[in-house]
Amino acid sequence: MQSLISNMKKFFIITNEHKDMNLAMTNAISDYIIAKGGTCMHYVSTKSGWRERNLRRFQPSDIDAECIIVLGGDGTLVRAARDMASIGIPLIGVNLGTLGYLCELERSTVYDAIDRLFEDRYELETRMLIKGSSQKDGSGKATFALNDIVIHRTGLPQIVNLIVSVNGEYLANYSADGIIISTPTGSTGYSMSAGGPIVDPKADLMLITPINPHSALAKSIVVGSDAVIDVTLAKRRQEEDEEAEVSFDGDRFVHMKVGDNIRIQKADAHAKILKLNQLSFLQILRKKMQEFH
Structure with missing residues (x-):
């Protein structure tokens, strides 16, 4: 796969606080990225918007990253992609919920995915x-x-x-x-x-x-x-x-x-979504429908 960003090392995590209790997954991913020589900041998604762990409000322009990792479900990724579209940073979602069509990663695949992002092995998909x-x-x-x-x-x-x-x-x-x-x-x-x-x-x-x-x-x-x-x-x-x-x-x-x-x-504007797998839309659709049934 070809990438548009070389040497991806700067990450930003947006977390649905109801899907990652006590930010356990968020902290584990952040520690993993830092241990690999990258940088990582993380914020929490709430119904009223986005807030830092210390509750400080921020604007999308405050983000200094090459990739945004979104922890939650499709709803969290949708809101993040919409709200971050103006800054053009690509996103990838980690599904911590149930059925999801948009989030590519699961808890079990997130660390391998980070390794691939560090190696710049991904594709970029734009969404209307x-x-x-x-x-x-x-x-x-x-x-x-x-x-x-x-x-x-x-x-x-x-x-x-x-x-x-x-x-x-x-x-x-x-x-x-x-x-x-x-x-x-x-x-x-x-x-x-x-x-x-x-x-x-x-x-x-x-x-x-x-x-x-x-x-x-x-x-x-x-x-x-x-x-x-x-x-x-x-x-x-x-x-x-x-x-x-x-x-x-x-x-x-x-x-x-x-x-x-x-x-x-x-x-x-467009939303930018990172893709790591080679699955087609129809393959993903079949997989999700089987999970639902």
């Missing part, structure tokens, strides 16, 4: 990101997502009406629990659970998948990566008191009221 921006304030401020952006009902247990347009052209009015706009990477996540197709993560497209639609004809739709998708919350009754929320990779919520619109499109 999407961004969503609220149109109501005109600021155009966008939030990234690696897996998906989900517009879903909130408050009372009732469906919402969502008007979807693509490239300025009306597509459909979905009466549903919500709608998922997914990347290829996210096709094995919430979109799959809602009936959407599984696609190769290296594909260049977006998926529009309704959640529990009130129509048997409402199916997942595939659009090109250059599409601009607008989703507007429409009223269902005279009071116009319907509400919805927008989530980005399962967090970073934005509130929507009737008439509000969110615009979703491909982001300029």
Whole structure:
């Protein structure tokens, strides 16, 4: 395998504190890297963001590393890849959870993987990101997502009406629990659970998948990566008191009221994921499906 970084020795670990109790695995990996002559810093992932062990907040630009090792599961790796996309440092995930499609490593393979990273025997894979921006304030401020952006009902247990347009052209009015706009990477996540197709993560497209639609004809739709998708919350009754929320990779919520619109499109930045094995997407998919059953 060819690498893009020579003599990789500077590492950074992001840990899900609920998956690595007392940071036992984190400290063991850090000690191993330092014993091999490398450097390693480690931070903890929390629901409210990232923090150092001494609770000091930090920015991605603070990171001085050639590789980010993410300990947790696919969710932790997704958030890390999204939040670190701006600095361009590649990541590799260690699965400490259950079923995972994105994390390549397990507890038993992590030390061999570090040896290979030191020897620069890896490949680099880029993953598409999407961004969503609220149109109501005109600021155009966008939030990234690696897996998906989900517009879903909130408050009372009732469906919402969502008007979807693509490239300025009306597509459909979905009466549903919500709608998922997914990347290829996210096709094995919430979109799959809602009936959407599984696609190769290296594909260049977006998926529009309704959640529990009130129509048997409402199916997942595939659009090109250059599409601009607008989703507007429409009223269902005279009071116009319907509400919805927008989530980005399962967090970073934005509130929507009737008439509000969110615009979703491909982001300029990419997530960079390191690969060590030669398994194809279909081989990984078969393996994970066998583990699940």
